[in-house]
Amino acid sequence: MRLISTDFESRSRRLSMMRSRACDRSWHIWVLPFVLALSACAAVPDAPPAGRVLAGEHGVREEAFAVKLRCDDRVLTVGYAGDRMQLRAGDELFALRPVPAASGAKFEAEADPATTFWSRGERAVVTLRGEPLPGCRVVAHGSQAFRATGNEPGWRLEIYGPQLRFETADGSVRVFRRSGEPVASAGAMTWSLQAAGGPLTVTASDAHCADTMTGMPYPKSVRIDYQGRAYQGCGGEPAALLQGPEWRVEDIGGAGIVDGSRVTLRFGDDGRVAGAASCNRYSGAYELTGEGLTLGRMLTTKMACAPALMQQEQRFLGLMAQVRRFEIAADGALALVASDGRRIVARGN
Template sequence: MTTTKAALAAGLISAALLAGCSNLESTEPAVAASEQGIPQRGVMILQCGGSPVRVTLTGEQALIEAMQGRFLLERVVTASGARYEAPDDSSTSFWNKGDKGLLTIRGESLPECEPAGALVLQAGEWVVEDINRGGIIDRSRVTLNFGNDGRVSGRASCNNYVGAYQVDGRTLQLSQLATTRRACAPALNEQETRFVQTLEQISRFSLDETGALILEGDEGGSLKARLE
């Protein structure tokens, strides 16, 4: 199976998250959580050592998507946290505690899993489809590119912009934003101003059940974008 950016947008791990692991072979069928009848109550992108892992949790099941394959686990009784095991192989398990976890696949224990925030943002170019829940102008283009050097850049509507960003779990801070100064049509100029002002206020991010990137600020501003 070849992983792609479109796969992440559909709810699977993207090739960018599995850097260096294209043409990944899986012993499990490539089926998304929704197709397996699992309500999407919680999705986490984790990094277990050097391995990115997508975990879709419900009250009784966990869908694990990793470089080693895809595994549908069932919840078992445990003293603390939430533990899940493969029904036919107890050597494959995931123990969830808050936004962290312990993953064992076929008897091999991976390092403790922690939120892999930067990997999600760096998956590729995100095309903005909504600013503050008001959509965007038809045929206009607003983009986000999070580089692995801590720089963010893209198109703000008419002008290009650059800035810096920092990630800590699902917390996101942007700073030093600057744009070029090309003349814009009034409508594009207004949209560009709203986008930049909203971007400056962003404090956290997440992926929704469709794979869209949601950026939110404490003052109520929000951006929604998808991988192109």
Template sequence: MFPRGLSVLLAFALGAPAAATPFGFETRVTCEAEAGVVGFAGDTALLYLRGSRFDLMRLPSASGEKYATETGDTVFWLQGEEALLQVAGTGNQSCALTLPDTPWRAQGNEPGWILTVEEGRLSAQLDYGETEFEADLTAPVREGESLVHTLPDHDLTLSLSREICYDGMSGQAYPEKVTLRLGERELSGCGGRTLDLLAGANWQVETIDGAVPVEGRMPELSISDDLRVAGTSGCNRFSGGLEITGEGIAFGPMAATRMMCPADLMAQETALLDALSSTSRFEIAEDGALVLHGPEGPVLTARR
């Protein structure tokens, strides 16, 4: 028996009906040299890898689901919970496809609303909870870079796009912009998991409190799907935990190895750990850089 997420992916890759299509951009793609997400709509797919978007069309295939760009220089071939990726100028990469264990969630403000999606079923709380309903999702269609679901019985259209979104009240970052159209009303909000913006490939630290790291001893850190943090200061390795709330993030105490290094590297390590401990929120800059903020402003920038 496959886990819920893999069951959906297997059914989809084997040509199951539209109801089996994984929702939104929930399908994570982890390849040998790339990581990102993919969303499906009809015979098209939107693949996002390290800041680049690939518009794909489904091609005839004897097995699985095969997609390619119009020029054919990028190919994405699903086989159950795995895929083969070929990006222009690179060789073939094996990829793993996974779905999160938690329902997709989106929310917005003024008036407050919350949506959750689990196994193809949408639950809605609108107008600060005064209106509630559940409904089976229709198959999505593509509108530009958005995936759109229409629920005519509730006069509702749900549109989501893979863009950084900041909650209007808390400032928390999310990976998707969400638009609800309810009759003549249009409501905006954010969706997806904040963790998806942070987890995955390593972050190479570029500045700590505005200072550039010691040449040749670049610190780095990584964040896993189970909220574990690991990295190197340029001297010692460290590890700890991360907490994500509706308002921001907080790094827990970091345990580090105890190797002695030159004074400049020890000072860099102290500054790095202090920066992490003071972090209360983050943002993803337009150029893809991770910016950690403390009470008085940016304390660290990093890039993949």
């Protein structure tokens, strides 16, 4: 899976073509380097003790993190304790400090230079006590990270740990400040801060939102109030809408499904989708980008079943290969939409 890496330059360019406006070429975002660059530039006035600490002594709570990494079969997280960035590996926490790097953003543990974390866009190079961890990639953003975008005018918001950045595509608004802790209310989170141009308020509501240009669904509806203007858009990670529960298919291409048959989907944070195809089990890769969702070639078991089930299985797998995007309906149903508009409709168990 490729998690969404918002390319604001391309979004701005498409909007400019629609409105015959020039785009701002400074809007190319790479998610993880931005996360880490904030920490690399920030002062750390009240840092906790340096080096390796056991989880639970101090530092980020287990469920609070900015970025989750999967390195083959190991899961690591990068998060914040106040202004301090930390790497969690199992039951250990390593306090990180920035070090020079030719590209990306590189950190090492303060008490162990052989423990390093080097971001490379959606991938990272990680060593623990001198041991390289292979295949490290970003698989999720946690409660210490929040991103949102909007159109007409184009804008983006990124909050990572203690820092907030809000910018418009035309460059007329640029705010980069400490964000403080969000305030939780019924169905919403609110960040408030005093920027140079006046008070800025971000409200992220628990209401599904679809991008007005791409149709991509997001888990949050976002409103930003700044300098007498309200900016509307979508936020959170679209992957959060897909991953986790098992989806039970109710309809394949408008033809329903065979009574009593079982067709399911489960999207994992490892970039794999798997389930029951009617007769056989299947699994394969999926890719989620800023433009949509695609599914790779599915591998299946080789059982034989009744002809009706085998025919349904072929229809299901054939339609999956044509999926280009997904939607979440108001009632929570998932629709995988093919290039010709046909749909696979499923509901969470």
